[in-house]
Amino acid sequence: MKMLTTGICVLVIATAFGCSDTSPTGRESASSTEDGSLPTMTVKKPVVEKPIAGEADKTFSLSVPFESVALTQGAEKTVLIGINRGEDFREEVAIDVSSLPAGVTLAAAIPSIKHGSMDATLKFKAASDAALGDFTVMVIGHTVSSSADFSKELKMTVAEK
Numbered sequence: 001m002k003m004l005t006t007g008i009c010v011l012v013i014a015t016a017f018g019c020s021d022t023s024p025t026g027r028e029s030a031s032s033t034e035d036g037s038l039p040t041m042t043v044k045k046p047v048v049e050k051p052i053a054g055e056a057d058k059t060f061s062l063s064v065p066f067e068s069v070a071l072t073q074g075a076e077k078t079v080l081i082g083i084n085r086g087e088d089f090r091e092e093v094a095i096d097v098s099s100l101p102a103g104v105t106l107a108a109a110i111p112s113i114k115h116g117s118m119d120a121t122l123k124f125k126a127a128s129d130a131a132l133g134d135f136t137v138m139v140i141g142h143t144v145s146s147s148a149d150f151s152k153e154l155k156m157t158v159a160e161k
Contacts, residue, residue, distance in 0.1 A: 057086040060093060061150050062141050068155040074128040075161070076107060079154070081139055082119045090115050091148075093141040097122065100137055101158055103130030113141070130158050 063082035071077045081095055094112045107123035122139075135158065140151040 057088040058146070059086045059148060059150075060084060060089050060091075060141065060143075062093075062095075062139060062152045064139055064152050064154045068134065068157045069124070070157050070159065071104065071124055071126045071130075072159050073103075073126050073130050073132070073161040076123055076125045079122045079124065080119050081111075081113075081122055083113045083117075083141070091143045091145060093143055095120050095122065096140045096142060097154075098138045098140065099135070100124075101131040101133070101135045101156065103127035104156070104158065124156075126158055128161065132158050132160055 061084045063084060065079060069077060069079055083093060092112055092114050094110055096110065097106050100106070104124055104126050107125040111120040111122060113120045135156045137154045137156050138151050139154050140149060142149055
């Protein structure tokens with residue numbers, strides 16, 4: 001148990017601090033040593049791009065329920081999808097849903113969040129034979145004029161009636 005804990009600590013420290021050399025391709029590389037010690041692992045650190053000034057003001061994000069949405073076979077469930085608008089974002093956002101479990105459908109036409117509105121209501125309907133279990137559904141917002149997209153995962157549980 002001590003060796004496992006020590007090994008995990010070494011791995012965490014190596015990951016956190018990285019090493020001094022990187023390969024020409026930017027991928028992880030290992031270099032051998034002449035004294036027979038363990039090779040050194042090199043990890044390329046990600047580059048964080050800062051948004052252009054004012055760019056975030058022209059975008060949006062969606063919010064979904066934090067907890068899993070529970071749906072029973074043969075039943076309907078209404079879910080509120082919120083929008084967080086940048087200061088200069090004034091567009092309508094069409095909401096699309098993908099990766100629905102087998103037998104679960106969106107009960108209405110493609111919903112949208114109009115300019116000035118703060119949310120949209122989605123109504124999910126489960127067939128009497130809908131697939132049972134825990135699922136991850138993607139809620140995607142699209143704008144028409146700016147082609148901006150944003151997606152958010154929605155956890156869904158379908159239970160037996």
